[in-house]
Amino acid sequence: MTVPRATVRPARRTDLxxxxxxxxxxxxxxxxxxxxxxxPLAEWERKYEDLVARGLPFLVTEEAGRVTGFAHAGPYRPKPAYRYTVEDSVYLAPDATGRGLGTALLGALLDACGHTGARRVVAVITDPGGQASAALHRRFGFTEAGRLTAVGYKHGRWLDTLLFQREL
Structure with missing residues (x-):
């Protein structure tokens, strides 16, 4: 799906x-x-500075001067042996779904990750509730690697997480 007038670009501090x-x-x-x-904004500022310092991508979609979504890749886990694996995150504004912005963000993010030295990308997706995210990741060649059952409790219900992975 094409997204007219949408730009995917590196995030700036002013986007936070x-x-x-x-x-x-x-x-x-x-x-x-x-x-x-x-x-809090201060936490986003710390996250942004950390990812930039690590050379990891932090991207936004911008439409008509407004940030409508973002994606970033961060360390999967803090232990040194995981240093070649990153975890992706993709979020869209509630009025920005269904127009291909997630596809544009994830595609650009994976391309940028390919230049970081990372070898594998992991996605952690909530189930139920993350069907669109799971479909998006599958379209980009991610495969399901496992399920953690009832590991989260939010909005009065137990939630699973699905682990997806993709080699770069």
Missing amino acids: PEVAAVYGHHALHGVATFDEAPR
Whole structure:
């Protein structure tokens, strides 16, 4: 799906309030994240600085001067042996779904990850609730690697996570 007038570009520090707002919506109303409250802007600033310092991608979609989504790749786990594996995150504003922005973001993110020295990308997707994310990742060649059952409790229900992976 093509997205006219949408640009995927590296995030800037000035984008972080809008990034925080997009994520905050999902924290309060969805299950894509197990956070139950929005993250403070200072936390987003620390995350942004850390990813930039590591040379890892942090991207946004911009439409008409507004950030409508973001994606980043971060360390999968903190132990040194995991240094060649990253975990992706893709979030869209609630009014920006169904127009190909997730596809544009994930495609650009995977391309950028290919230049970081990473060898594998992991995605952790909530089930039930993450069907669109699972379908998006499958379209990019991710395969399901496992399920963790009832590991999260949010909005009055137990949630599983699906682990997906893809070689770069």
